Amino acid sequence: MHMGKNQDTTFQTKIWKPKFSDDITFHKAYFLNYGFDKHVHEDYTIGLIQNGHMDAFVDGEKKSLDSSTIVSVNPDETHACQTFYHKDYTLYSIYLKPNLFKELVNENFHTSELYFKEGAYFDKELSSRFLKILNFSENQYLSNLDFECELLDSVKSLVSKNVKYSIDKNISNHQSMIKKAKEFMSENYHLDLNLDDISDALDVSKYHFLRTFKDKTFLSPHNYLMLKRIEKAKELLQKGESLTNTAHICGFNDQSHLNRRFKSIMGLTPGEYKKFFN
Known part of the structure; x- marks a missing residue:
């Protein structure tokens, strides 16, 4: 423990x-x-x-x-x-x-x-x-x-x-935009995305996207992207991937960046998390 x-x-x-x-x-x-x-x-x-x-x-x-x-x-x-x-x-x-x-x-x-x-x-x-x-x-x-x-x-x-x-029935335009944005960030979690990258992919104003995303998800796009990276990091660590490779694959600047973000979400470091599975 x-x-x-x-x-x-x-x-x-x-x-x-x-x-x-x-x-x-x-x-x-x-x-x-x-x-x-x-x-x-x-x-x-x-x-x-x-x-x-x-x-x-x-x-x-x-x-x-x-x-x-x-x-x-x-x-x-x-x-x-x-x-x-x-x-x-x-x-x-x-x-x-x-x-x-x-x-x-x-x-x-x-x-x-x-x-x-x-x-x-x-x-x-x-x-x-x-x-x-x-x-x-x-x-x-x-x-x-x-x-x-x-x-x-x-x-x-x-x-x-x-x-x-299914939560996809009778989906509104805003919900459709949020879903597409999440899919885009999930597919490109390892990249250093900015608001223009996401809004261009959705063909909407970045200000409209930012306001709507935060209103509907209670998260900023940046926080959501970080959470996607952490979820991928958890998956890799459970399989025994090294901390250095995990940081690189998931788009973190370095291992220290991974450690800081991971602990803020999980309450323990990536190394401590990995020990539970290896």
Whole structure:
């Protein structure tokens, strides 16, 4: 478990993958006067608060959440987690690769175009079930087969209760522009892009693009691009890529630049993150 402290702040984290799937990653983190600003992930994310209260940004607004709430975040949805002053909480996070999630919903609901409906979904019973499974797995009280069956069944239950169909139906012009901008930045995350590069690709005014992007995503284009680089860096580090090559591939100026950006998002350095997987 990684530990980070600064005066009266504490952040401890543990990261692992189950033996039965490389498409699932688990995080367990303890926060005291610590948190992360608005960000996105490329995975479907399920968050379970074991104890305490989390000051979260989900569904486009701030909310105070406890163990009765399941945080359900779709890929590329902006969210954040903080603690109230002098408060702490413990959070389990389950990261599901899109291909695994789509396979699961297609098998059970006969469509792959399903998404979480509510970012903060109240279900005390299901939350307790998730937490029990994760705790048992962490302490090796469950066999791999039992854990896999229980986990996937719990995810299926969550999807059946908290679901919406494709978010691309009846898409507005602004939403279409944001989607294209995200695709452009995702494809060119390693380049030193500027506003003209993006707005020219979209054939819109850069001022209109900047204003609309920030209004709809709660992020600046620069922050979004950095988050895309961090997501790619995580993928490379999990595969054992060196820190130097990771920095170069992802478009960071150098390893120091990677370290600084990575720690601001993940709470630990790229080297510390890599050790969990190697």
